[in-house]
Amino acid sequence: MSKEGNKLWGGRFSGEADPEFARFNESFSFDRRLFEVDVRASVAHCDALIGAGVLSTAEADQIKSSLAQIADAGRDNPKYFDELSSEDVHSFVEARLIESVGDLGRKLHTGRSRNDQVATDLRLWLRDEIDRLEPLLREAQRALVELAEANFQVVMAGYTHLQRAQPILFAHWCLAYFEMLARDRERLIDVRKRVNVLPLGSAALAGTAYQIDREAVARALGFESVTRNSLDGVSDRDFVIEFVSAASLVMMHLSRLAEDIILYATTEFGFLELSDAVATGSSLMPQKKNPDSMELVRGKAGRVFGHLTALLTTMKGLPLAYNKDMQEDKEALFDTVDTVNACVSVTTTVLRNLRVNEARAREVAQSGYMNATELADYLVRKGMPFREAHKAVGKIVMHAIERRAELNDLPIAELKSFSALIDEDVFDALSLEKTLATKSQTGGTASERVADELKKARERL
Numbered sequence: 001m002s003k004e005g006n007k008l009w010g011g012r013f014s015g016e017a018d019p020e021f022a023r024f025n026e027s028f029s030f031d032r033r034l035f036e037v038d039v040r041a042s043v044a045h046c047d048a049l050i051g052a053g054v055l056s057t058a059e060a061d062q063i064k065s066s067l068a069q070i071a072d073a074g075r076d077n078p079k080y081f082d083e084l085s086s087e088d089v090h091s092f093v094e095a096r097l098i099e100s101v102g103d104l105g106r107k108l109h110t111g112r113s114r115n116d117q118v119a120t121d122l123r124l125w126l127r128d129e130i131d132r133l134e135p136l137l138r139e140a141q142r143a144l145v146e147l148a149e150a151n152f153q154v155v156m157a158g159y160t161h162l163q164r165a166q167p168i169l170f171a172h173w174c175l176a177y178f179e180m181l182a183r184d185r186e187r188l189i190d191v192r193k194r195v196n197v198l199p200l201g202s203a204a205l206a207g208t209a210y211q212i213d214r215e216a217v218a219r220a221l222g223f224e225s226v227t228r229n230s231l232d233g234v235s236d237r238d239f240v241i242e243f244v245s246a247a248s249l250v251m252m253h254l255s256r257l258a259e260d261i262i263l264y265a266t267t268e269f270g271f272l273e274l275s276d277a278v279a280t281g282s283s284l285m286p287q288k289k290n291p292d293s294m295e296l297v298r299g300k301a302g303r304v305f306g307h308l309t310a311l312l313t314t315m316k317g318l319p320l321a322y323n324k325d326m327q328e329d330k331e332a333l334f335d336t337v338d339t340v341n342a343c344v345s346v347t348t349t350v351l352r353n354l355r356v357n358e359a360r361a362r363e364v365a366q367s368g369y370m371n372a373t374e375l376a377d378y379l380v381r382k383g384m385p386f387r388e389a390h391k392a393v394g395k396i397v398m399h400a401i402e403r404r405a406e407l408n409d410l411p412i413a414e415l416k417s418f419s420a421l422i423d424e425d426v427f428d429a430l431s432l433e434k435t436l437a438t439k440s441q442t443g444g445t446a447s448e449r450v451a452d453e454l455k456k457a458r459e460r461l
């Protein structure tokens with residue numbers, strides 16, 4: 001490693017690198033993930049060198065065919081990388097090229113630097129990964145829609161402060177997460193625009209001294225535009241941070257979904273059951289069925305948030321332009337991509353392996369005075385100001401708690417003793433069906449509303 005590393009700047013150096021420092025300095029053990037995009041970018045640069053008058057067409061053809069062989073070797077033989085050492089992926093590819101075509105290979109690095117190379121590689125790589133992640137999120141949304149459709153009739157308790165609040169449709173709960181993931185997808189698509197800009201041609205920091213047609217390179221690599229300032233082009237990683245930030249929001253949403261599922265799958269709640277395929281048992285307690293899948297998703301959110309903090313911290317004090325600190329961006333980004341991909345996929349699988357306990361969910365939805373707000377609204381309809389109604393119902397609830405009865409189980413005479421406005425029709429108003437049906441504005445949990453949103457959700461996929 002040290003030997004070949006020194007070849008890159010051999011002229012200025014006479015001594016060998018300390019082996020421990022060489023190991024510390026290298027990034028090839030992880031940035032080999034950029035191998036494929038590094039070759040792709042090199043091919044585009046090679047073509048640009050023809051226009052710049054550095055390479056003849058024949059020379060460029062020879063380099064490109066060698067690069068294609070190098071790409072094949074890396075694709076077909078996983079050991080290719082282990083057998084050969086290099087400081088980083090850029091020097092690795094260049095060294096293989098020189099091995100293959102000799103001195104001609106030494107011309108490829110004309111007019112570029114590893115600084116604009118690595119920025120270009122990272123953008124190419126991340127663009128592909130965004131294009132992979134976005135459909136995974138769509139698949140998770142699809143699983144939510146299917147879960148909602150299959151359990152459309154299920155009513156359950158909605159919570160605030162984790163206290164029983166108001167009844168909702170289970171499908172309404174599913175679609176809440178659908179909306180979160182919809183915004184996550186939009187964010188990724190938006191980040192992608194700023195990822196998709198070409199820094200190659202910035203060279204080390206000042207721009208390239210050769211007549212390289214940067215726009216043509218951008219077109220060849222599928223970039224939307226080129227960076228407008230060479231210092232900025234090689235030295236910012238805001239696109240990485242933006243992606244990790246968008247990924248953090250994905251993880252935050254998945255973690256909340258995981259937490260809901262974990263909670264609802266407890267005996268105490270009992271709304272959901274995970275199938276054996278996505279749960280584990282205990283080595284000691286024979287009765288256990290643990291939601292490890294969802295706990296890991298919840299846990300891994302912390303790891304992605306950590307990467308976000310690490311990246312922001314690494315970047316905040318760096319003077320322009322490139323600094324080696326920035327090599328730290330890769331492991332954070334790679335691990336973020338791996339983690340979020342795995343978590344989205346596993347979550348989709350869990351959603352497809354959930355059984356909903358309709359009877360239990362309904363039982364809970366009908367207890368705990370979740371129709372108290374309904375009673376207040378009933379009094380409002382009869383002419384009482386809301387604040388007054390709220391107070392009156394509070395007293396009725398206190399009375400009902402003493403009586404160990406739900407509001408709709410109290411005799412009409414007792415109800416009337418709190419307000420003369422209460423009549424027989426109160427029982428209809430307090431029914432679970434009415435409680436749901438009144439929430440019929442956009443965004444509400446009434447059946448027709450949710451059915452409509454579910455249909456729209458299908459269309460949005």
Ligand code: ARG
Nearest residue numbers: 027088114115118322326327
């Ligand atoms: N391995 C380096 C990185 O990941 C590539 C750029 C190296 N540039 C340099 N001037 N040493 O950042």
